[in-house]
Amino acid sequence: MAIFTVKTRIYSGADSLSWLQTLHDKKVWIVCDGFLAGGENLKMITDNIGADNETALFTDIIPDPPIATVVAGITEMSRVQPQVVIGFGGGSALDSAKGIIFFGRKLGIAIETFIAIPTTSGTGSEVTSACVISDPLTKVKYPLFDDSIYPDIAILEPRLVMSVPPAVTANTGLDVLTHALEAYVAVGATDFTDALAEKAVQMVLLYLGKAYQNGHQQEARDKMHNASTLAGMAFSQAGLGLNHAIAHQLGGQLHIPHGLANALLLCHVIRFNSRDKTARAKYARLSKLCGLANFQSTDDYCVANLINHLRNLMLQFNIAGTLSSLNIERPRVLEVIDAMSTAALHDVTLASNPLPASVADIRGIIHG
Ligand code: NAD
Numbered sequence: 507m508a509i510f511t512v513k514t515r516i517y518s519g520a521d522s523l524s525w526l527q528t529l530h531d532k533k534v535w536i537v538c539d540g541f542l543a544g545g546e547n548l549k550m551i552t553d554n555i556g557a558d559n560e561t562a563l564f565t566d567i568i569p570d571p572p573i574a575t576v577v578a579g580i581t582e583m584s585r586v587q588p589q590v591v592i593g594f595g596g597g598s599a600l601d602s603a604k605g606i607i608f609f610g611r612k613l614g615i616a617i618e619t620f621i622a623i624p625t626t627s628g629t630g631s632e633v634t635s636a637c638v639i640s641d642p643l644t645k646v647k648y649p650l651f652d653d654s655i656y657p658d659i660a661i662l663e664p665r666l667v668m669s670v671p672p673a674v675t676a677n678t679g680l681d682v683l684t685h686a687l688e689a690y691v692a693v694g695a696t697d698f699t700d701a702l703a704e705k706a707v708q709m710v711l712l713y714l715g716k717a718y719q720n721g722h723q724q725e726a727r728d729k730m731h732n733a734s735t736l737a738g739m740a741f742s743q744a745g746l747g748l749n750h751a752i753a754h755q756l757g758g759q760l761h762i763p764h765g766l767a768n769a770l771l772l773c774h775v776i777r778f779n780s781r782d783k784t785a786r787a788k789y790a791r792l793s794k795l796c797g798l799a800n801f802q803s804t805d806d807y808c809v810a811n812l813i814n815h816l817r818n819l820m821l822q823f824n825i826a827g828t829l830s831s832l833n834i835e836r837p838r839v840l841e842v843i844d845a846m847s848t849a850a851l852h853d854v855t856l857a858s859n860p861l862p863a864s865v866a867d868i869r870g871i872i873h874g
Contacts, residue, residue, distance in 0.1 A: 510698040518662035526554035535588035537603040539567040571602040579606035597629030604637035604655040622657035627730040628678025630738015632660035647754040664727040676823035677765030679714040684768035689740035691785040692858040699744035709733035745858025749775040755846035785860040828874035
């Protein structure tokens with residue numbers, strides 16, 4: 507039996523922020539980072555929240571949010587006692603809000619409504635049951651999956667993403683691609699998640715380059731924002747895999763931005779997973795659907811074309827697709843490669859990969 511549930515109500519496109527005007531007489535608590543707190547994007551949110559509500563801000567969010575941020579957030583939420591929490595920002599802000607709500611509830615701090623408003627097109631956190639919190643002591647990023655942290659409402663306003671610089675646009679867009687590709691071959695994939703993943707991949711291949719070249723191209727931003735949410739819905743139900751299991755370690759140990767970490771591994775993981783006949787056939791199907799091979803092509807040919815296409819796409823964004831291409835000293839990588847490979851084996855996302863992987867397999871993929 508397969509189950510497919512969408513718990514989050516999604517408002518998308520121009521004017522979607524106007525839904526906030528339906529809030530009345532509420533204490534609203536907005537969780538975001540310092541950068542967004544000081545900008546025009548926040549004004550777009552607060553302008554839509556009526557004056558009969560009381561609004562407070564929590565702006566301590568940093569990339570790859572650590573446990574300490576969640577703890578500080580719980581203390582602040584307990585002081586403010588909001589009815590409505592708005593997670594506003596990239597995945598780091600949305601995940602922090604989720605962590606604060608999850609652990610805050612355990613301590614008896616209940617909220618009525620959780621609204622997620624993403625400002626990057628990447629993580630899909632606005633529709634997932636996942637949040638990723640880092641422990642700076644162990645240098646491990648811990649993904650937590652729990653049905654109670656699905657946002658109630660997601661608002662997808664593409665204008666909020668226009669200020670994202672090109673490199674972050676590329677990294678986060680490749681995160682979308684990785685979510686969709688991992689969900690597509692994951693052990694939990696169904697016809698429902700496949701439909702979402704196929705659409706997300708097609709949209710990324712069509713629109714990421716355009717959003718990278720011109721961040722103010724409304725259609726490209728719109729499509730990438732929707733693709734991010736589609737991919738989030740796919741992986742939240744189907745699962746992720748080896749790519750994320752390793753990427754979490756590259757983030758935890760080497761502080762490589764999440765989307766870039768995923769991108770560096772993506773082609774290597776596709777090649778690895780293609781050893782599995784079913785996964786290979788699915789990559790081949792996707793390659794044909796995206797027009798990268800024709801319907802008579804062999805599966806091997808289709809997968810090779812998919813990998814080549816992804817490599818070329820990344821080169822447009824100056825991403826070479828190996829860890830060694832980054833400016834990280836080799837001794838630093840060698841120092842932590844054993845810890846990363848072992849920790850990847852214990853990452854919860856590995857369980858849904860179509861093939862089991864050994865420490866040696868993981869080391870090979872990290873080396874590229
Ligand atoms: P991020 O939230 O860390 O943001 C990256 C940078 O972009 C930050 O400096 C931020 O200030 C900036 N930024 C955000 N919006 C902007 C805007 N509109 N204009 C200009 N700058 C902007 O990056 P991310 O990739 O969105 O999130 C990554 C985090 O999400 C990681 O911790 C990752 O592990 C996690 N994640 C969570 C899920 C999930 O389902 N919960 C899925 C994938 C990744």
